[in-house]
Amino acid sequence: MLTFTIRRLVLSIPTLLLISLVIFLLLELAPGDPTAAQPLTIPPEVRERLREALGLGEPLHVRFVKWIVQFFWVEPQVLIDHVFGTTFSEGKQRLISWQTRSPIMDIVVQRMPQTLWVVGLSYVVGVLIALPIGILSAYRQYSIFDQIGTFVSMLGFSVPTFFTGVLLIVIFSVHLGWFPSIYDTTLVVNSWDNFLAQLRQMVMPVFVLALFNAAQISRFMRASMLDNLNQDYVRTARAKGLSERVVVLVHVLRNSMMPVVTVIALGVPQVFGGAIITEQVFKVNGIGQLLITAIQANDLPMVQTLTFIFAVLIVLFNLIADVLYGVLDPRIRYD
Template identity: 50%
Template sequence: MGRYLIRRVIISMITLVCISMVVFFILAAAPGDPLSGFGSNPNVPAELRQRLREQMGIDDPVPVRYARWATQYVQGNWGISYTTRSDARDYVLGRLPITLKVVGGAYLISLLIALPVGIISAVKQYSLFDQVATTFAFLGFSLPTFFTGILFILIFSVKLHWFPFIYDDTVKGFWPNLKQMIMPMMVLALASTGSLTRFVRASMLEVVGQDYVRTARAKGLRERSVLILHAARNALIPVVTIIAIEAPAVVGGAVVTEQIFRIPGIGSALVQGVNEGDVPVVMAISFGYAILVVIFNIIADILYATLDPRIKFS
């Protein structure tokens, strides 16, 4: 296992370097720079504009700027945000808690729905319950989050007046905060529940027909014991790895959801950074997301090999 982890870490580091280079070079090729609006001001002397560009290293070659950014990032210095003029690390980490609350709550709801529904759908294959669950599952992962977000706002905010559709970070109290996070969490949960439900169902169908399940029934065990202790226990092994792999995807879905509901999280910070050419913020968030994907992929591999003795690290 030790050799496997070392090999995976090395491969992951190479992957992260390649991802950071691609993202950085794409941002460098984008039109404009952080001083484009400031530099067009006729009241600013040309000497001052040039001195600022030299201090910020804007005119340096792209490889030089990338090497400088990578060195500072490893040292914990993520740079200064061009828009807020504050430390990019403090800015991003300050927005992280609200995103984790929304994403974590959404993924928890998704798991609580997908696991039992997927298992029951497999046990009652082609029944009315299975057909209804399959229909909602396809709707869940087919509809884009921006559409479901707007639909939820029209139904639950405009028509029914149940939940606020704009997040207010000044609200105090547990219930008022939970109330304004329900719709964003449901939008994200709907998107991930569909795919997870289908995967649980498919994994369960592969198991219920196995010999050891029929043997358990032949021994006279109760059907619930057969399904939970024998079928579901083995069927959920690949599901655990999918849960780990899908977690970063839910974080990625928060980018659109936070824009719809005006949530001041890292998703909205990323969109704002892209629109305003805030390279330090965009690099911090996008590279952090890449690290998250790599880490969860390693966790998924370890979990799969640990839970399934047939899989060897070698």
């Protein structure tokens, strides 16, 4: 297992480099100019100096190498400084946002807690709801519980989150007045009242995203359980006198988690990426809203960095899913 993990980590380096090159070229070749928002009365020579100040006067390959070095060497030091209070990145050249003229990683660190509070909690809640629903729906196939679970799952997966979010706002904010319709990102949880206020403003966005996540995962869980409930090893385990709970929750569930682990692991990067639509509906000042704002402002460094962060997380959690396969199924050996 250790050899496989090291081999995959080494192979991920050229993969990430190729992904970074594709992201960089696509965004560089996209139409738009960072000085387009400036007044038209600015002389061409001043506009050109602005472009050079943003680093656009250098050749394409030089800018790509500088961006890669900053992303893999300088920005991790910035993140360590934020977490542990060190000064490794002091005095080093940083990735700067064209829109705000601020270091990109500083903005990401400021926005990340809001995203993790809302999107992260909704993903955990969705997984905790989806797994038991999928297991019971498969074990009691075609029962009333299975039919209700199927209907709710299809509804949650089919209805877009922007419609569900607006519907909840109309019902619970406008008519009933139970929850706030706008997420207050300036709220500091330093008392019991502020903690309750934080919970109240998280209820609707968390429910919207949890419903969507649970609908998808529960369907995978149900289908995987049904595939394993009719296998020969299940009949053998029952013939040996094992209790039904042990057969289902130990033998069947462990083998059924294989495809579900992939779905859950690949969904984790979405947590860090934020829920772009839901954050827009509830005005959550998170990573998703930051990406939309950067795209609208043609802030290429911010868009490149955020997009590549998502790519790194996807590659990382693909590796984690492969490692978990060997943990869940003893028959899988990578070495």
